[in-house]
Every structure is written in C-alpha cells, then in structure tokens.
Amino acid sequence: MEQIYTVLPKYFNKQSTAEENALIKRWKKENPTAFKEQKAIWDLTEGVEYIEFDSKASWSALQPKLSNAAVSAKSETKVIGMALWKKMTVAAVVIVVAVFGMNQFKHSSLTNEGTFFAEGLNTEFTTGAKGVELLAASDVLETALENGDKIWLNKGAVVEDMGARNGEYAVRVKKGEAFFDVNSRKDKAAPFFVHTSNAVVAVVGTQFTVTNKKEQTIIRVVEGVVEVMASDVNKIKLAAGEQAIISKGNIEKLKAFSPNFLAWKTGAFEFKATSIHKIALLLQTYYDVEIEVVEGTTGTPSGTFPVMEVDNLLNSLSLASGLKLEVIEANKKYRISNQ
Template sequence: MQQDVYQLILNYLRGEINAGDRESLDLWRQDAPEHEALFQKLTDKEWIGQQMESMYQDFPVEVGWETLQSKRNMPVAKTRTLNWKPWVGVAAVTVMAVISLLWMQLGKKQVPVSQLTQSERFKNDIPPANEGAVLTLGNGQKVPLEEIHKGKAIPGQEQAALQSNGILSYEDKQGGKTLSYNTLTTPKGNSFQIQLSDGTRVWLNAGSSITYPVSFRGGERKVSLSGEAYFEVAPELDPFIVNTKDMEILVLGTHFNVKAYDNENTWRTTLLEGAVKVQVGREIQLLSPGKQASWERSAEKIETDKVDTEEVMAWKNGLFWFNNANINEVMHQLERWYDIEVIYEDEVDIHFSGTIPKNVNITTVLKTLELTNGVKFKIEGNKITILKP
C-alpha cells in the first residue's frame, strides 16, 4: 500500500491522476490525520521549492537521483513539467526524489511511545536522595557539607561541627549582643539532620531550608522554615517559634511536623506530642496530639483535622505513602526526592494508595505504579514523561 500511495501522489503532482486513483487517494487521506498532514506537506508548492533549493546546494541532482533509483531498483523516471509551475525537467525529477525520500522517512507509522516496552521507555535510572546540604554562614559563605569530614568543625563557624553520625550540631556559647544566623538548605534529591544549640533536633526534607540563630537568646527561640521539617523541640522555659511565609507555630516542648513548600498552596502543621499554637494573621488554633492544622492561601481560616500521624511522618521514616493520591501529588514527592523534571504528555486520571520504600531507584517506583495499568512513564535523563497506557 505504501508504494501505491507513493505513486498516486506522484501522479497527482503530475496532473495525470484518473478518477479512480483520485478516489483511492482521497480515501487514504481521510483514513488518518497523519495521512492528510503528510499529503499537505508533500504537495505544498513553497515547501517543495525549498527542498529543491536545499538539494541543489547539498549534492548534484543527477547523481542523487540515480543513487536513489538504484537503491529502489527502479528505472530513472522521465522528466516532466508540473502543470502548476513551469519547472524544467530536472526540477520535476528533483521533486520526485524529495517526495520519495520524505515518504520513506515520514510515511512509516511510528509506534506510540506508550506502546513501547518498559526497557525501551526507561532509557536510564535515577538513584534516591542522598544525605547532603549546603550551610550558609552569617557572612554569606556557603559550605557544602558533603565536603566536610565527619567529626570535624565547620570552617568559619566555630560553634558548629559535623558529628560522626552525619548530624550537624551546634554548641550553646553565649556571647556578643548581636544574633548570628545560619541557613541550612537541602537541594532536591537531598535530606539532612541538624541539632540546634538548645538541643532541638530537626529533620529537613528534600528541597527545604531552615534559618536559625547560632545561639538562642533574648527570651525566645525562633527559626524560619521553607519546605518540610520534623522538629523534636528541647523543653525549656523560653518558647520555640517556627515561622513560615504566612504561618507561625508556637511551642514549649514538643514533637511536630511542618510542611510549607513555597510552590504548594496548602501548608500543614501536624502535632505528635505536646501542644502547639498555630497562627495565621489574627486567627489562632491550638492543636492536641494527632491533630493537623492546614491552611490554603486562598482560604481565610485554618482547618483542623484528626490525621494518621504515621502517614504524615512516612517521609522521615523512609517511605513514600500514598493515600488516594492523584498523579500530581505522587509526582510532586518524586520530583523533590529524585530531583527530576516531570512532563505531562497526557492527562491521566488515576489515584494511588500504598507505600513504597524511598531508598530505591526511580525505576522501581515507576514500575510499581505501572502495575495499576492506569499510567505509563518514559525516562530520559532527569525527565519523566507521564503517558496514558
């Protein structure tokens, strides 16, 4: 059929197509959108002229045509003048050569990407997040912590050291009237743990940052957070305050999780032990253990609900936890953990429930999600494309 259509298009361009062949050609054009697109391309006068000019520049027309004909085992066609443009004979030959080449290149029906095998779609693999972070000192100096040997002090910050267990810790050394601040940042694909000067421990999720005083003083302990972190606050008389862009969490001594990524519309604070006060603007909510306060940027009030704290803390405990999560929610988690770019080639309406370990390569996660038969993925470099099955 490919050769037949090729000949029909040539006859159409020559003005020699009869009524029966014209009907066959029209049926082929109507059979699929890509057929019509190919026909319009191959019969566009301006486009063919451009191809002729290109061919004249790239190689001798006569040699190119003879080579093409020898490969196809066909006799050299007689030159003809197209009815709708007074080209010389060799131009007509060139047009036929262009059409023949393009038909062989474009006329083949490609297999949709979603129909390729997993091994064909998964071009490479991506490892999970590492323990790693960048420490920004008060003078603006940036210290990649993976370059610091465990058990050694941080250059330029005498109160801080990277412990043998990989935790960044600070000694409480009072002195000076001015507070000095450090910022710990975990890029996508990294997580980290820190112990502040008062003994408070903080687990920082991927794609997050926390700013804090090197030593607390002045009757309060205040830090700023962007992203997600779990806090185990050391009990003291001085209140402990966590500020996000629009939310303030006040505690005395407690365990809680804060999720406040700048690129997400909903921010959440979940209490595991003790008591916290969450404030947005003038609105205040007191939380008891097992309760979560959530706030949407478009809303005017804080919502509180009883939640499964095991699900909330899954990220810290090494799990992806999906509870009727849609594809966007799932890919948000993978995007931060594997430092990937997600491309939605198709709209996929599917929800996932279950847990997957976070210490596996991304192909293991994607293969597990594909078992639902509701979605397929393509991996190229750090790009993950979402496809309909």
C-alpha cells in the first residue's frame, strides 16, 4: 500500500490529518513489525526538518503558465503530489544512509588501534594521548597500575596504562594477555575501562583476563561481573566463569572455560583424570605447537604439573599416563600414542 509510505512521514512528524491518523492506526494494528521498522528508520533522522508541501496550491500557481497542458488540473495535481512524495522518500533514505553511515564511522573507531571509544562516557583516548607502557618481554610481569589496581602480563604482552582522564580510568591492552585484579568501583573510585583494538570492557570490581590477539579479543571473568562492548549497541554482561570472544564487531558468549587458561599466572597446570585428547588441545593453544594424539590412545593424567618447556611437560604427562611420546620437531610438532 504505497499510500501508507507517503503518509508515514507526516504521521511521525505530527502533521497528519485525523483521517490519515486513522489510516495509520489500522495499518499499524495489521502490520506491527513493519511499523516498528519504519519508526526506527524515522528515528535515525531525528533533528532533520520535515517540510510540508501544498501540492494543490503550487499547481494552482503553475497552471496559468501551462496553457498548452493536455490534462486537467485535478489529474496533474495527483501526479505532481505523488512525484513530490517519492522525491521526499528518496531524500529521507539519503538522510538515513548519511546519518547511519556517520554513526557507523563513529563506532568504527573501535577497530582503529589508536582510538578508544566507550558508549555514554563522552571519553575518547586518541593517538595523541599517551600513557605508561608496560611490557613483559621475556617473562610474566606482575605490577600495579597508577591507581593501585594489580595487573599481571603474560610473556610478550604489551599494555598501556592511560591513567585517569575526565573522571574515568582507562587501560589499553595493545598485545597479548593481561590479568586484572580491580578493586570495587562502587565507592568514589573512577570508573575503570579496558580497551583493545575492537572492544571495551567496563569494570565494577572483579578479576578477569583480556587477550588481544590479531583481530580477536577474548575476555574471561574469574570473579565479579564486567560489561563487554563491541559498539554502543552490541554489548553483553559476563559473570564469573563466563567468557566472550569479540571478532569483527560480533560478540560470542561462552559459558565455561578451563581454569588452566591461567597457568601462565599460577605457574602450574591442574589435571584431574583429564583425557589426554583434551590436554593436547589445551597445550596446542597454550604453547602454539602441533600435538597429534593417535586414534585409540587412552590416558587420563592427574596431578599438578609445573609450567615448563613443552618437551619436558609432554614427557612428564606421557610418563604419568604410560603413553609414548615422539618428538617430530622440537618445539613444533609431537605425537602421542599407546606404548
């Protein structure tokens, strides 16, 4: 019903007649989803002036100049009126695209390594704002931020302590993994935010890790609650024991994770009759190596195993399970099988 789409702009702008209002109400009742979609599009153009156009009056002024017109004024009025509304519809679409495009550009700052954004905070840390860089070059680094909150950096991680600005405290995880132990922000302490290249974490007071790896950010919560934002319209809350993976503007929430992901901080792996297949998957990710477990291999190691060179750890696990370890290429490729 094309008439609906010519009346909707007037209705949303409160310039429609009583008859047009009745028409819209009937259509809204029959098409609630379509109405919501049109209202959402209109809301994007809020602040853009709507111009009421009297096509009949305009035609009356123009008619004397068209003495050779072959059609009546009445029929021409309809044609001109319809053409006008179509043009207004096209203009509205252009405005929506422009507004939406600007909005997307604003949020795309999340993917810009030098720019930080947190919805509703009125705060942006740009490339011109530099903080104190923390680097764990060859070993795990345990230290404190400027505000006293504790932080651990996994080997190779780079974090920038931006400090307090405009009533908020911000930290940037530029590379690798960091564990945060943040005091409660329920008191007068400044709100605490952790930024990566594609996400923002709002913290109330908790223990959690942030991993910035290529185009992916991983958040794991050990205690408390955090809010994870990929944009101001795409955000979720994570509680203790939950994790989220942020990639290309999408957030995937996962319920559980192995406590061994913190082995780099605790210094040990804990296994309780854990399948050697699951252990191999964990260690492949942790050490960035390839571990093949031959089909039919059985073994469920238990115990505490200190973090060490992968060759030594795999050898200890194999001995504890009565399995055979083959080193195909040191620090790169291994095979585990039954004896």
